[in-house]
Amino acid sequence: MLCAGPGGGSNDVQWCFSQVKGAIDDDVAEADIISTVEFNQSGELLATGDKGGRVVIFQQEQESKNKLQCRGEYNVYSTFQSHEPEFDYLKSLEIEEKINKIRWLPQKNAAHFLLSTNDKTIKLWKISERDKRPEGYNLKEEDGQYRDPNTVTTLRVPVFRPMDLMVEASPRRVFANAHTYHINSISVNSDCETYLSADDLRVNLWHLEITDRSFNIVDIKPANMEDLTEVITAAEFHPNQCNTFVYSSSKGTIRLCDMRAAALCDSHAKLFEEPEDPNNRSFFSEIISSISDVKFSHSGRYMMTRDYLSVKIWDLNMESRPVETYQVHEYLRSKLCSLYENDCIFDKFECCWNGNDSVVMTGSYNNFFRMFDRGYQQDMTLEASRENSKPRSVLKPRKVSTGGKRKKDEISVDSLDFNKKILHTAWHPLDNIIAVATTNNLYIFQDKLI
Amino acid sequence: MEVNIEARRILAVSISKLYASRTQRGGLRLHRSLLLSLVMRSARDIYHSSRESEVPSGAQSAPEEPMDTSSNPGEQTRLPEAQTEPQPVLNSTETAPEEPDNTEDGCDSEIIEDKENLSPAKQSRKRRGKASAAPDFLPSKRARLEPGEERYEVPLGSCRAGESLTTLHTPPFRSKGLRRRMVQPSASLACCH
Numbered sequence: 001m002l003c004a005g006p007g008g009g010s011n012d013v014q015w016c017f018s019q020v021k022g023a024i025d026d027d028v029a030e031a032d033i034i035s036t037v038e039f040n041q042s043g044e045l046l047a048t049g050d051k052g053g054r055v056v057i058f059q060q061e062q063e064s065k066n067k068l069q070c071r072g073e074y075n076v077y078s079t080f081q082s083h084e085p086e087f088d089y090l091k092s093l094e095i096e097e098k099i100n101k102i103r104w105l106p107q108k109n110a111a112h113f114l115l116s117t118n119d120k121t122i123k124l125w126k127i128s129e130r131d132k133r134p135e136g137y138n139l140k141e142e143d144g145q146y147r148d149p150n151t152v153t154t155l156r157v158p159v160f161r162p163m164d165l166m167v168e169a170s171p172r173r174v175f176a177n178a179h180t181y182h183i184n185s186i187s188v189n190s191d192c193e194t195y196l197s198a199d200d201l202r203v204n205l206w207h208l209e210i211t212d213r214s215f216n217i218v219d220i221k222p223a224n225m226e227d228l229t230e231v232i233t234a235a236e237f238h239p240n241q242c243n244t245f246v247y248s249s250s251k252g253t254i255r256l257c258d259m260r261a262a263a264l265c266d267s268h269a270k271l272f273e274e275p276e277d278p279n280n281r282s283f284f285s286e287i288i289s290s291i292s293d294v295k296f297s298h299s300g301r302y303m304m305t306r307d308y309l310s311v312k313i314w315d316l317n318m319e320s321r322p323v324e325t326y327q328v329h330e331y332l333r334s335k336l337c338s339l340y341e342n343d344c345i346f347d348k349f350e351c352c353w354n355g356n357d358s359v360v361m362t363g364s365y366n367n368f369f370r371m372f373d374r375g376y377q378q379d380m381t382l383e384a385s386r387e388n389s390k391p392r393s394v395l396k397p398r399k400v401s402t403g404g405k406r407k408k409d410e411i412s413v414d415s416l417d418f419n420k421k422i423l424h425t426a427w428h429p430l431d432n433i434i435a436v437a438t439t440n441n442l443y444i445f446q447d448k449l450i
Numbered sequence: 451m452e453v454n455i456e457a458r459r460i461l462a463v464s465i466s467k468l469y470a471s472r473t474q475r476g477g478l479r480l481h482r483s484l485l486l487s488l489v490m491r492s493a494r495d496i497y498h499s500s501r502e503s504e505v506p507s508g509a510q511s512a513p514e515e516p517m518d519t520s521s522n523p524g525e526q527t528r529l530p531e532a533q534t535e536p537q538p539v540l541n542s543t544e545t546a547p548e549e550p551d552n553t554e555d556g557c558d559s560e561i562i563e564d565k566e567n568l569s570p571a572k573q574s575r576k577r578r579g580k581a582s583a584a585p586d587f588l589p590s591k592r593a594r595l596e597p598g599e600e601r602y603e604v605p606l607g608s609c610r611a612g613e614s615l616t617t618l619h620t621p622p623f624r625s626k627g628l629r630r631r632m633v634q635p636s637a638s639l640a641c642c643h
Contacts, residue, residue: 093477119476181480200480231481250481283460283496286488290481337456340489341463346482 013432014448015395017388019073021058022441024386034437036424040104040112043428046074046435047114048442049099053083055116055169057127058442071433074444078127080169083118095120101186103195105208113172115195119182122197124173124208132160178204178214185235191242198235203247205259217265218247218257233291233348240300244269248305252276252289256316272303272314274321284336284345292348297357298429304360306351309333311362311372326372326379329364331402331413344418354427363422366411367438368398384422384436384443394448454504457497464490 023032031052038047046058056079061072086095096119105113111128136158139147181199188195196217197204203218218235222228230251238244243259255268276285288308296303302323305312309330312322328349332339339345344365351362363369364381372379381398388395401410424437432447464486471486472478 088477091477094475096476098476182476228480228484231484233481250484283457283489283492286492287485290485337460340460343467346485 015382015434015445016392016448017390017395017443018071018392018433018446019444020386020389020441021056021074021076021444028440032440034424034440034442035098035100036102037426037435037437037442038102038104038114039426039428039435040114041106041429043430043433045077045104045112046426046444047102047104048435048437049082049102049116050440051096051098053081053085053097053099053118055080055082055099055102055114055125071431071446071449078167078169080125082116082123082125083121086120100183103186103188105188106192108192115186115188117183117186117197120176120179122175122183122186122206123171124175125169126172127167127169130166130168131163133163134158135161173208173211175206175211175214178206181231184233185247187236187245189237189242190240194242196235196237196245198232198247200231203232203235203245203265215263217259217263219264219266234294236294236296236303238300239296239298246294246296246303248291248294250290251286252291252307254291254294254303254305254314270316270319272319272322274312280333282336284340287340287345288336293350295351295353297353298355299357302357304351304353306349306362308345308347308349311351311360313360313374324374326360326370328362328370329400331400332365335413339418342418344421347421347423349422350424352425352427355429355431359427361425361427361434363425363436365418365421366416367420367422368400369422369425369436382445384438384441384445389443392448395445453496454500457493457500460493461490461497464493 022034023029029052031050031054033051034048035051036047036049039045040047044060046060048056048058050056057077058074059077060074063072082099083097085097087093088095098118099116100119101115101117103115105115105124107113111126114125114127116123116125135142136156138152138155138158139149141147175197179197179199179202181201183197183199185198186195193209194205194207197206197214198218201219201221202216204214205217206214218232220230220232230249230253233248233250235245235247238246244256245259246254246256248254252273254272256270256272257265258269259265261267261269276289291305291307293306294303301316303314303316305314305322306328309332310328311326313324313326315323336345349363351360353360358375359371359373361369361371367384368381369384370379370381381400382395383398399407399410400416401407401412406412420438422436422438426435428434434445436443436445468483468486471482
């Protein structure tokens, strides 16, 4: 299947630029800011959501005959407006149209289905192809105008004739009015019938066919809001066990819940928490321990969490501490005050696994992204930038200089651009192809095929 | 001293972020508000402890503890883990309904100094002249009641309750005389059920 390894050392995987999508313009329109990236289960489709409420789906072309590039390119397949801005008149609040998450449903027929959500409403979209149309109506002309029935002298049976491929996206379900707080996660269950949605204080369980009700399965809202100490930051179903899900908190804990135990899973089956290192205590300890993303491995044996400075891999059988911890940008620990002032400390980075769970990836600042090879214990920093965007050019590993002496080709911490952040990345489930979102551009990289 | 200055600066930054977040599109973000309040609480605690260490005091008495735990007045006897229980931002800007009206005059630094020297019964809630140069954008801490709630007096004779209340929630510095009424961010949160 795949080669493991991010590169370097004995396992030489080199990453090459493949494509970049989006405007070259430096002046970024706010609506174009990418807010989520997701491959479907086959990797053929790649969906992005943006702040303007739009979803753009790219499709991988069939493998080309060109041996140099055996993998097909991703081209735009469908674009549609998923969510519009709304106004909650009761609370005098605007509801943003920004797409927070997209999750694909496993494919069951020719059509593709995905769930997209903004802060309040989840929608199920059907994306289907139409490449034939009926022609030869008796009562209609080809242009659609109705014929005078008196002029019809013979009858014919309409037939399907080929037409230019048209991809249609239609909303099949709208799941609304179930969340008081802002939705941060959706996750499709392995039973392919239900899915969960999570906001700051609650997790709801839905049936894909039923839109007028959902079950609340986790509620951490205290009786008195002044007693609030933590919020839910992410939630996900187990990839194989349809009764199991996890949710992470702003306090750095992860709770695993079993829906068989009770209807309301307020009490966890397992609590994953690592004791805080007292040496690292600061004003901002609590903020940086807040978990921004949680992802199960494909195998279901492990889960990965991302907090502000690190990525942690947990074995589901051990709650006391993670089995692996990778520092993403430890050099920022001494800069937390500045990062608090410029709001960067609130950035929510996501993380992802490769197809065989041997490598994990997450984003950082200056359009850097990091890969950690779990087997070879190697890490690599790469950059998504227009300068490195010649087709099939190999990406050079980057390094941030942390000591006093800056080596050649290294970048000092102070010259990092904190406006250029990579929050969303995705890894093709079956191949070494990655999608990395900068502010408004989507980069696609693939490993160099020998 | 440096820690003191740093703590004050962080408090100032936090409060301005709090104000700014209320005008954001999409409404008040609960997660962000909670994190802001945690930072504010840490900064406030450090400010207090650094002020304490500056003032020579023979009587390091138990009254200092309620300040450190910073828990709700009604929950002094709660679980030990409430020690580090963070308060949501609403607390720092809106005193709990149970608090009496006159705690709003209490300024932490002054009260602490008084506590060291006076018995609780003589504890003055009035702001002393020796005020730290406070940024004037910090709001006065006027307790805001939800509709239907009533204020009630906390007996001053109960020293523990009195101390815990005065050490709570009030911002460590205010400008003299300038009373600013702040719109409570909890308004929108309180509507959420």
